Amino acid sequence: MGKEEPSFISTLRIAILGLGLMGGSLALALRGKCTALIGFDTDPQTLELARQRQIVDLASTEPAELLPQADVVILATPVNTIIENLQELPRHHPGPAIVLDLGSTKARVVEAMQRLPERFDPLGGHPMCGKERSGLANADPQLFQEAVFAFTPLARTSSRARTFAEGLAWQVGAHPLWLDPHTHDRWVAATSHLPYLVANALAFSTPGEAAPLAGPGYRSTTRLAQTSPGMMLDVLMTNRENILDASGRLRAHLDLLDELLQRGDFEALLSFLRRGTDRQHEIVETSERGETQ
Numbered sequence: 001m002g003k004e005e006p007s008f009i010s011t012l013r014i015a016i017l018g019l020g021l022m023g024g025s026l027a028l029a030l031r032g033k034c035t036a037l038i039g040f041d042t043d044p045q046t047l048e049l050a051r052q053r054q055i056v057d058l059a060s061t062e063p064a065e066l067l068p069q070a071d072v073v074i075l076a077t078p079v080n081t082i083i084e085n086l087q088e089l090p091r092h093h094p095g096p097a098i099v100l101d102l103g104s105t106k107a108r109v110v111e112a113m114q115r116l117p118e119r120f121d122p123l124g125g126h127p128m129c130g131k132e133r134s135g136l137a138n139a140d141p142q143l144f145q146e147a148v149f150a151f152t153p154l155a156r157t158s159s160r161a162r163t164f165a166e167g168l169a170w171q172v173g174a175h176p177l178w179l180d181p182h183t184h185d186r187w188v189a190a191t192s193h194l195p196y197l198v199a200n201a202l203a204f205s206t207p208g209e210a211a212p213l214a215g216p217g218y219r220s221t222t223r224l225a226q227t228s229p230g231m232m233l234d235v236l237m238t239n240r241e242n243i244l245d246a247s248g249r250l251r252a253h254l255d256l257l258d259e260l261l262q263r264g265d266f267e268a269l270l271s272f273l274r275r276g277t278d279r280q281h282e283i284v285e286t287s288e289r290g291e292t293q
Contacts, residue, residue: 007167009034015070017063017085019046019055021131022102023076024139027055029172031141038066046136055136063092072164075101078234079109086112086122095119098161100168102127104188105238106152106181113154121161124152124181126188127174132226142173148287149174152181189242193235194250197243199224 014030015038016023027037027050039056040063041047047059060066067073073093075082082103089099099122103109106124113122129147131138149169153162169176179187203225206214236243260269 007171009164009167009171011035012071012164013038013069014072014074015040015067016056016074016076017041018075018077018081019050019059019136019139020076021134021136021138021143022127023074024050024055024136025141025143026074026076026102026127026172028139028141029144030168031055033171036069038070040067041136049136055139063088067092068094070097072098072100075099075103078231079103079105079238080234082109083112086116089120090117093120096121098164099123100125100161100165104192104235106150106184108238110152110154110181114156118156121156121158122154123157123161123165124154124184125165126150126152126184127172128188128192129174130227132223134228134231144169145173147174148177150177150179150184152179152184185239186242186245189239189246193232193239193243194246196224196227196232196235197247198250 009030010033012034013036014034016027017040019027019039019041023039023041027039030037031054036058037056039047039050039059040061041050041059042061044061047061050056050059058066058069070093073089075085077085082101086099086101086109095117096119099113099116099120101109101113102125104126106126110122110124113124116122127144127147127149129143131140131143149165149172151162151165151169166176199222203222206218206222257269257272260266260272
């Protein structure tokens with residue numbers, strides 16, 4: 001399905017469980033593009049804000065009240081909560097329904113999706129975008145613009161669910177990317193989860209007395225440290241092995257840099273630094289060309 005092809009999203013009633021940054025931004029981006037938007041959140045204040053801003057058509061703290069009306073169920077909660085949502089979904093929805101999640105890791109989620117009754121049509125999803133500040137107050141309908149929206153289908157995922165996923169990505173301005181959940185988790189450990197840990201560690205190890213000289217470079221390098229630790233703990237728990245592999249590669253690289261500095265081998269150090277510069281350019285250029293689509 002391409003950008004120019006008509007989407008059947010306009011005929012669907014879409015429920016979003018979790019109206020935080022991601023769920024709220026998706027609701028804002030879909031407003032007026034589907035038959036109805038139904039929002040759920042455990043926080044009454046979040047639901048009140050959603051009503052005040054008219055982000056959704058219907059809202060509730062109790063999925064059993066409105067969820068049976070939905071043709072599509074989108075799970076936009078932390079990863080471990082998504083797994084709990086999948087366990088509870090059959091009690092709240094008679095089916096049929098497409099089920100999509102927005103979690104940052106996919107293998108554990110897809111495994112849980114396998115256990116859904118056949119009346120559900122599931123697939124994993126992960127839009128590669130976000131902000132450091134979470135919550136509905138920070139939601140933005142432009143959040144998904146030009147982002148990669150990764151999808152990890154199951155063997156049972158229907159062509160209808162795939163068509164919905166592609167249409168959803170295009171509707172919110174993102175680019176769909178299809179891959180298996182284990183590849184997704186390995187790649188995202190290197191491009192998202194390890195960068196968070198590095199930013200967090202760098203922020204923690206910076207002496208407070210250096211604060212007057214914390215300029216734009218320091219702020220941009222440690223920006224991810226502002227991400228919710230609670231949310232990131234879910235990510236670390238569900239992608240631990242891949243993150244350990246990625247951190248091991250980084251540790252080996254840092255050890256070699258230390259060795260070159262200790263030896264005073266600045267010619268070798270310069271060559272080593274240039275290799276890092278070239279790799280960053282290569283990765284960013286490939287990403288911007290959209291070769292993953």
